[in-house]
Structures are given as C-alpha cells and as structure tokens.
Amino acid sequence: xxxxxxxxxxxNRADGTAHARRWHDAAELSxxxxxxxxxxxxxxxRTWEALPGGLPGRQNIVLSSQKLAPKGxxxxxxxxxxxxxxxxxxxxxxxxxxxxxxxxxxxxxxDRLYVARIGSDEAEIDExxxxxxxxxxxxxxxxxxxxxxxxxxxxxxxxxLRSMH
Numbered sequence: 001x002x003x004x005x006x007x008x009x010x011x012n013r014a015d016g017t018a019h020a021r022r023w024h025d026a027a028e029l030s031x032x033x034x035x036x037x038x039x040x041x042x043x044x045x046r047t048w049e050a051l052p053g054g055l056p057g058r059q060n061i062v063l064s065s066q067k068l069a070p071k072g073x074x075x076x077x078x079x080x081x082x083x084x085x086x087x088x089x090x091x092x093x094x095x096x097x098x099x100x101x102x103x104x105x106x107x108x109x110x111d112r113l114y115v116a117r118i119g120s121d122e123a124e125i126d127e128x129x130x131x132x133x134x135x136x137x138x139x140x141x142x143x144x145x146x147x148x149x150x151x152x153x154x155x156x157x158x159x160x161l162r163s164m165h
Contacts, residue, residue, distance in 0.1 A: 001086070002093040002111040005103065005132070006032055009117050031145065031155055035114060036095045040086045043097040048073065059089065063102060079105045107132045112140075113158040136161055 033055070041055055045064035053072055054060035060073035061082045068075040076082040079102065086094045095114075096106050113132065137158035145153040 001083075001091060003083070003106065003109055004036075004093050004095045004112040004114060005106055005110045006036070006095055006097050006114045007103065007116075007132075009115055031143070032095075032114065032116075036093075039091050039093045039095055040089060041095045041097055042076075042079070042082045042086070042102070044099040044102045047098045047102075059086070061085065103132075111160050113137055113156075115156045115158065117154045117156060118152075134158065 036055070036058065038058060040059040040061060042061045042063060043051075045062055045066065045068065048054065048060070048062040048070060054070075060070075062068060062070045062073045062075050063077070063079060063082060064075065065077055074085065076085060083094065093112070096102055096110070110132070113134075137160050139156060140159045141157040143155045145155060
C-alpha cells in the first residue's frame with residue numbers, strides 16, 4: 001500500500017513552506033478527487049471539520065486525540081492505528097490530507113507526494129506543514145490547471161526515490 005501525501009505550496013511565499021488544504025479551488029479539488037477516487041483518506045480533525053461531510057465514495061478516517069464520533073468517518077487516535085485499519089481494506093494507496101501534525105508524522109514514510117503549487121498569495125491557507133525534502137523524491141508528473149480568469153495551479157506528483165542497497 002502506497003502512502004500518499006496531499007499538500008499545497010504557495011509559489012509567491014518567501015518561506016516556500018507546504019501548507020494544509022484549507023482552501024477550495026474547483027480544478028484542484030476535481031483533480032485530487034479523481035486521483036484519490038476509491039482510496040481511503042486520512043486527515044486530522046481540523047481538516048475534517050473544514051470539509052463538508054468528508055469526501056464521498058471513499059473511507060474517511062479522522063485522526064484526533066479527542067474522543068470523536070465523526071458522522072460518515074472512522075475515528076483513530078494515531079497514524080499507525082489508521083494505517084493498520086486501512087491495510088485491512090487492501091487499497092493500492094491511502095491519501096493523507098493534513099494538517100500539519102499529520103504531515104509531521106507522515107513525511108518520512110510517504111511513498112508519493114501530490115503538491116498543488118498555487119501561483120498567488122490570494123489562497124486562504126492557514127496552517128503551515130513541515131518542509132518535505134524533495135531531494136528524496138523524483139518528479140513523476142506535472143499538470144497545469146486554471147486559466148487567465150482564475151488562479152494558476154500546477155499539480156506535481158512525486159515518487160520517493162528508493163535506495164538500491
């Protein structure tokens with residue numbers, strides 16, 4: 001099972017940090033909806049609360065140390081617990097959607113990254129995620145979205161480089 005992280009980077013930010021998906025762009029959401037279709041998704045509580053009812057057509061898992069009963073989702077207290085639960089479903093991939101706490105725990109184990117690069121500071125992104133060392137990954141695909149009337153978005157897919165030893 002491949003572990004896939006989904007994050008956003010704002011191109012014009014001086015710090016270049018990755019950020020959680022606390023914004024909504026139809027082209028970006030449509031792309032990730034296609035990529036993650038039929039695959040389970042894991043997210044932190046605040047990311048869950050930002051989504052209206054979770055993502056349809058897939059198992060939604062919410063991580064939180066608080067006792068939750070998220071409608072339409074399963075609650076887990078840790079990433080290892082969530083990944084064990086997901087492995088029973090035998091999916092090809094699991095998608096981790098953020099926030100910062102989840103990214104911090106999963107950056108070192110991710111097999112694949114999906115990074116939406118936004119060409120404007122106008123996006124409402126409110127939570128920083130840790131930097132991920134892209135030298136450990138190879139760019140596998142790059143797709144531009146948007147037009148002159150909308151914010152330009154470039155979605156990059158990275159695959160982790162594996163040691164030959």
